[in-house]
Amino acid sequence: MDFYKELGKVAPQKTNFATNSSTLLPSQFAEATGRPEKFLALHFANEIWKNNTAEIMKHPGTDQKVFDDVIEFAKAIGMVALPLYKEQPGYNLNSLLVPLLEAAQLLLIKEVADVETIDKTWMVATGAPLGPFAILDVVGINTAYNIGHAKALATGNQEFEEVSQLLKSAYIDKGKLGRATGEGFYKYPNPSFMKPGFLKS
Amino acid sequence: MDFYKELGKVAPQKTNFATNSSTLLPSQFAEATGRPEKFLALHFANEIWKNNTAEIMKHPGTDQKVFDDVIEFAKAIGMVALPLYKEQPGYNLNSLLVPLLEAAQLLLIKEVADVETIDKTWMVATGAPLGPFAILDVVGINTAYNIGHAKALATGNQEFEEVSQLLKSAYIDKGKLGRATGEGFYKYPNPSFMKPGFLKS
Structure with a gap:
């Protein structure tokens, strides 16, 4: 101000x-x-x-x-x-991206499928170059933690708090902060989703 | 049974x-x-x-x-x-896709941005070949209407009912059912999002 x-x-x-x-x-x-x-x-x-x-x-x-x-x-x-043309928290891009990333994290926390299967589903079905967990590695897992934690506080939805705790214990506490640190959901520079055949079977 | x-x-x-x-x-x-x-x-x-x-x-x-x-x-x-590994309504694909498509429709109904800008944002930022409205044209606008209407009934969220009414009055009632009928949010076979330069400025 x-x-x-x-x-x-x-x-x-x-x-x-x-x-x-x-x-x-x-x-x-x-x-x-x-x-x-x-x-x-x-x-x-x-x-x-x-x-x-x-x-x-x-x-x-x-x-x-x-x-x-x-x-x-x-x-x-x-x-x-x-x-x-109107004010929108998160503009267009994050208004679209956050619900996709949240949905992927909820599938993971419910143990419906693993990271690679969720990303492969998205990549094969939509033709996108990155699945939601590969995008989270670009966004950074600290940022994803902050968004999930804030959402859990704002909505009282316990699943988002579980997501945040998983991100913290399995990734952040181990220094796996995403692409910037060389490892997050995937290891870089040669993540499994880039390997030949990943999308084939 | x-x-x-x-x-x-x-x-x-x-x-x-x-x-x-x-x-x-x-x-x-x-x-x-x-x-x-x-x-x-x-x-x-x-x-x-x-x-x-x-x-x-x-x-x-x-x-x-x-x-x-x-x-x-x-x-x-x-x-x-x-x-x-566990039962999930909508499997993985629709669990990921529906929140993205809903978010895009909410941006439209709130008049934050137009169809082409929302799709362009998604395509440029994520590298995906189709934006959410181009995907809705593949899914079919009748299906989108049914999902939105059911969600409005289930949640009481009036915004989803507004989305459904827009889909009905502006598209379904005019025979614009998506790619299958040659027109939906875009006109086919040469939709504007495929034209050279669409992603450039």
Whole structure:
């Protein structure tokens, strides 16, 4: 809040402000900027050089021309511009991704199937290059733990707490934090799901 | 039930029975077969010549050797064998797919983003060949309507009823049932998401 108040004092009135926050909604800060109509969210993904998505999200007071200008700006810097016309926690991408990742973790905690079978099902059936556990290895298992733990607290759903405890005891406590540490649900750089024949039988 | 009772009388005792039901759990029929230990689910996907997944699911009384034999049988007929060690409504695939498709439909009904932007987000960020609305066109919009309507009735969540009403008024009532009828969320055979440049800006 204070940051935006100070910034609003020193920046020219014509300047648009954009937040890259993954979790906070722009309307929470719009008034503090002193220019709510020139404020919105412009959100990039991890590994921006590979994943060049730019989610551009209005809040109710954002001026339409400012919104359009920032969409053009995103394209001009080589991004795929993905406009959101209303505020949405998690933008589009995490709104889609989190339910898939949660569903995969619930199958695992219920012992319905193992990590490789769940990922193989997704890869063969949808043609996707990564299954949900391979995606979790990219996201990072600490992040998955935090999301699951927060969801368990917010909903009281005990299954999400079980998921978090499994992530902690079987992965995080053993230093298996995902792709960044060389091991998570899979071992890198040659995870089993990349091996020839994985999708064949 | 009567079907399995009659079948159980005429089939040799050594014969294994498998159900291909998408929605009924094998334990609901196991006793009626007269051979619960030789009964399980063997579930194929639509367009089996392209999507050669075989989900093989035990019920609590299925014999381990019968389970293993059916896994080998699935591989022998050219399928990718995907074992489920516990009963799970929707098997693995629909347990993963339905939450993703629901999340996409909720973004649409809340007017956060349009069909193409939601699909583009998914395709660029995950590398998948189809976004959730393109998948819904394959599944069929009647099926999506039935799932949404059932979920609205079961949970009392009004948003799912709004989704169903949108599917009915904007698509089903206009004969846009998905890929099978040439139009759904997209027009086929050349949907916009397949056009060059769709994923570029």
